[in-house]
Amino acid sequence: MTSHWMDDPISDEKTARVAGPAGALADSVRDLIDAVIRSEVDPDELESVRGEVEALTKRLRVQQIPGSFGQTHGFSSGAIRAWGNAAIGLRNAVAPPMVNETREDGTVVGRATLGAAYEGPPGMAHGGVVALLLDQVLGEAAHVAGRPGFTAYLTVNYRHLTALGRIRTEARAEPPERGAEHKTFVRGALFTIGEDGSETLCAEAEGLFVLPRHLREQMAKESAQEGL
Known part of the structure; x- marks a missing residue:
């Protein structure tokens, strides 16, 4: 393809x-x-x-x-x-x-409504769908921080079953490590939103996003050419 x-x-x-x-x-x-x-x-x-x-x-x-x-x-x-x-x-x-927005502090917040197409256990979202949405919002947080990359690993801790309906995600990148700016650690979470607006923490995630060497070299080459 x-x-x-x-x-x-x-x-x-x-x-x-x-x-x-x-x-x-x-x-x-x-x-x-x-x-x-x-x-x-x-x-x-x-x-x-x-x-x-x-x-x-x-x-x-x-x-x-x-x-x-x-x-x-x-x-x-x-x-x-x-x-x-x-x-x-x-x-x-x-x-x-999922529709995402970025706050002034670099936190990316996503909102979506999960219907019958996303069901795993009866009335609940599939765990893989939860991981998908967290992977997306964590990746966007890395991009917002100016250090985009591809998912190297994603760890999801499921704290509560995720009921179908409205959900909210959030994620924010950690400060970069000196000499390893091509690696971005991000933490995030997913919540369900009740009819009264109350939220329930359903999953927490941490991920590492890495910009591959060939893309770093390409970006450096393009930057050098623009400086000529």
């Missing part, structure tokens, strides 16, 4: 026009997934709906990129678009999606 990490040739204006319909379509597919899981219509109706879904899928495949969506950067804004991301992807109906 081809992967993509490139500059986006589409203007920011055109991207903005695509974002609305694409995001709305992903929302509709999420709703479809939920309906498929919980529907009790008869088998003939299920077969009829399947035919309609296959016809819609065929229409979308008329024009598509090869492989995965990857990660692109805005033509003029430089904004990173991870629209295929499994946790936050605008176009990925598998993603809840």
